[in-house]
Amino acid sequence: MSINKNQIKRLEILAPAGGMESIYPAVRAGADAVYLGASGFSARSSAHNFTDEQLREAVEYCHLNGTAVHLACNTLVHDDEIDSAMKLIEYACSIGIDALIMQDLGLIRLVRQACPDMPVHGSTQLSVHTPAGVEHLYRLGLTRAVLSRELSKKEIEEIAKDSPIELEVFVHGALCMCVSGQCYFSAMLGSRSGNRGSCAQPCRLPFSVRGGTGHDLSLKDLSIIEHLRELEEMGIASAKIEGRMKRPEYVAAAVAACRQGLDEGSVSPELAEKLSSVFSRSGFTDGYYEGKIGSSMFGIRSKENVAAADSKIFASIHELYKKERQHIPVDFCLTVKEGEKSILTAADDDGSSFVSEGMIPEKAISTALNRERCEKSISKTGGTPFWMRSLSCDIGEGLSMPASALNTMRTACLNGLAEQRRKIRPAAFSGYERAQTDTRRHIRPKNYRVRFADDDISDDFLDSELIYVPLLTDDRRLNNLLDRGFAVAVEIPRGMFGAEKKIYRDMKRVQALGINEVLANNVGAVEMAKSLDMDIHGGFGLNLTNTESLKWAEKQGIMDTEVSFELTLEQISKLGGIIPLGMISMGRLPLMLTRNCPVQNDGKGCQYCTYAHTIRDRKGIEFPMMCGMTGCTEILNSVPLILADRTEEIRGIDFEVFRFSVENSVEKGENLRLYRQHSTPKDGFTRGLYYRGVE
Ligand SMILES: [Zn+2]
Structure with a gap:
């Protein structure tokens, strides 16, 4: 089948941001969208979340750059937290957030009532990994499904073939041992629920199966950046980078690598080296994507991995986002006429334009104003996200104007454009009706x-x-x-x-x-x-x-x-x-559902997995495992x-x-x-x- 390149929608590169300090690297390295969390959500706070003010600031900066902002509201809430969650969503609507990422099926219902125009993405926490799962999200009014990380290329293709909504695929970052949304490990071990954004990552601690390495619940980070064009051709809408908790340098390196992988078809060895130095767990894996599940997928953050992330690497990565990325084309039009105020207009592709009035030109004494001199001034867009794509001039004969006057007009135009692009475009939010709680009647004996x-x-x-x-x-x-x-x-x-x-x-x-x-x-x-x-x-x-x-x-x-x-x-x-x-x-109680049986890490594979298998923690406490149900393994509580x-x-x-x-x-x-x-x-x-x- 031949695919018309023009019909393929561009794959979006979606970057994580744990704070404003990661917004700049994400945008400047070339992210098409960022996702972030708000500290107001369900009244819990975390260092890696945005306050209301920061959220607005992030939206303005991103929109100036043509970058979309997705707000992660992808945790489960209790009845007494619903109103505060909806307050945050109302705020998100008011500041023009581009999409919500959600897990809670109850909150999704209310959001579809209150703000039907706000795009909602089904979080990977909904454990959607089949065509029917995507179909369900579509019927709930969601516009995108974030697929489970465990899918192979073939399975993603199968889902993408007839998907009624957009699909988002993880392309770089941490792999959980457990299918997202099905992990109760951290909750059971220490009351910190992964479903509520509080995972304590106990799986990164030593747990061992017989014959394993002793870290048999820890997978390497995934990276399929080399396959971005493939994903684009499958019709995937978005390539997601994991890591809201990771440092800004990681975000910059991952985004830059994705940008290069997509735009140029491959990542340079130099950039790939930066990316693995800034964060890896014994290198990366594409095991799930390639359908090659086994011991090579396991890995921990070794001493060498930690040492690789030194100040030299960070400094070299800073270069990637020191300056604004000048990627928004602007068409200028300059009119300089004798006896009239000169005029510079600027327009971008998104419908913003600005007209700036300058001085009345003087009679030229030596060299007259020409196109070349005007272009030199007007093309100086450094420090902004803009670049001059075209300049049309209508300049009278024998006139003169200082460069500073041209510069002033250019600056006014770019500021004007920036202001329009930053302007908040709120989404409508109306009331919602909550179901009554505390009113259950029992129809029958238990x-x-x-x-x-x-x-x-x-x-x-x-x-x-x-x-x-x-x-x-x-x-x-x-x-x-x-x-x-x-x-x-x-x-x-x-x-x-x-x-x-x-x-x-x-x-x-x-x-x-x-x-x-x-x-x-x-x-x-x-x-x-x-x-x-x-x-x-x-x-x-x-x-x-x-x-x-x-x-x-x-x-x-x-x-x-x-x-x-x-x-x-x-x-x-x-x-x-x-x-x-x-x-x-x-x-x-089932603590984990994993597609990569921990026994795989003994190097021999788990084709002989039986009920007798267990995984032990450091104190020797044993957690039984059941392997083999349609390729997944369940890890069960020790008692x-x-x-x-x-x-x-x-x-x-x-x-x-x-x-x-x-x-x-x-x-x-x-x-x-x-x-x-x-x-x-x-x-x-x-x-x-x-x-x-x-x-
Ligand atoms: Zn097994």
């Missing part, structure tokens, strides 16, 4: 459900209201469960990388057996189930943490849903809405969650879910006994986050 990871299911569980079994369970086993009298729903895998077509086939297969209920942990899975007219039960992976997000679930026709296990019992009890709610109350003695304190919930993973049949039976007797073992269990909550 029951329990069980999620099984295999078909080792005892008849003791026959009094559960529903069981979830893997979608991939074969027909014979599913029929057996149905024959024994279980109410059966199938669980759509949380990670569906490149497997959507196969998953569709399996969904139709179980439908043919008479099973029409699914457990969906991803917006893509919700979309798939809807298209097959299946009954949907929402899972914890949807990260529903507030009443507005429950409204989203109601709107989708989801029958009932688990809430996020990052909520406290207190917060759960105050949720509103009418959709029946469930919570995980038993089992090992099981048990709330059986606290049922009285669980309020606002319609059903409890026992989430079994690595438990054997004895352990499953023991858990059921504890539930029935409202008791706990002496030790070796956790209450999860239901009492301590998250930051």
Whole structure:
């Protein structure tokens, strides 16, 4: 297929900015857009966020340069934080932010009500990694999906082929071990939730599998800058650089490398060297993009890596952004007539123009004013983002004017243009209507459900209201469960990388057996189930943490849903809405979902991964892993969650879910006994986050 170059939309280079000190390097090195965070969001502050004033300043400077500004509002909020989040969004509208990056399905609903014209991008925190996931964001009124970082080139191509909205792909920066939006590791270990922008990055600490390097949860940073033209040809809208926490020199080097990679087709060895010196973790990887997952993707920040980032490197990178980038073409027109005030007009391509009046020219005594002398003065645009593309002159004979007079007119014109470009263009923000909280009515007595990871299911569980079994369970086993009298729903895998077509086939297969209920942990899975007219039960992976997000679930026709296990019992009890709610109350909580099994880091790969695998922390605490579900591995908590003695304190919930993973049949039976007797073992269990909550 031949592609007409003119039809391809330019790939945007999107840079991170943790503060004003990173805005200048990003813009001057050639970013088309920047993304940043605001300290007002959900009342939490961080050193790497902008105050309201700085936000406005950033927008003005970026817009002067033709650079778009995306505001990251991509954390989950609680009911009592929604109004302050919406206040920030109202402010963002008032200062002409170009797009919002969002994760919270509840907030997205309100934003679509309050400011329908404001473009909203679905954050990578929404774990969208399939065509159906993108389709869902489109139906929610989002204009762009930021795809999961784990996708291969082939999978990205597949998604891009028919995408109804823009796509954004990470091209450089840190790789998390866990699929974004599915990580509860930091929350469980220290109450700092990655879903709320507070990740403490415990995965960079030593964790080891047998035969590994001892840093088996730490991946190298990704870099696919050499493939930018390829992404552009696929129709990807934006190339995202990770790193809002990183220093300005990193931002400059990464943007400059992207600019060069895209404009010139490759990055010079010199610039590539600067980029890896300023920050790397044992070099870079393109493993996910190339579909080559394995031990070569793992890496840590070594002493050599740290030493490489010395003052000499920083100084050489400063050169990249010392000066304004003169990249905005301006067409000038100069008229100098005898007896009239001279006039200089300037116009850019974005519709801004300015007319400056100067002095009445004098009679020339020696050399008369000519085009060459005028051009010399007017083309001096240093210190501004402008450059003179053309100058048309209408100069009378035998006239003279000092260079300073021409300079004054030029300066006035450029200032005038700059002022127009900086001018704030607010987006409309009207009211929004919040759903009532704290009003739940219970339609039925609380029951329990069980999620099984295999078909080792005892008849003791026959009094559960529903069981979830893997979608991939074969027909014979599913029929057996149905024959024994279980109410059966199938669980759509949380990670569906490149497997959507196969998953569709399996969904139709179980439908043919008479099973029409699914457990969906991803917006893509919700979309798939809807298209097959299946009954949907929402899972914890949807990260529903507030009443507005429950409204989203109601709107989708989801029958009932688990809430996020990052909520406290207190917060759960105050949720509103009418959709029946469930919570995980038993089992090992899933801490990570990763496409790169930690066992891969033993160098031999994980084709023999079994249930017996664990990963240990420095103190020898073991976290079990389940590998192999459609190419993803789940890392589970070291101890099981048990709330059986606290049922009285669980309020606002319609059903409890026992989430079994690595438990054997004895352990499953023991858990059921504890539930029935409202008791706990002496030790070796956790209450999860239901009492301590998250930051
Ligand atoms: Zn494995």
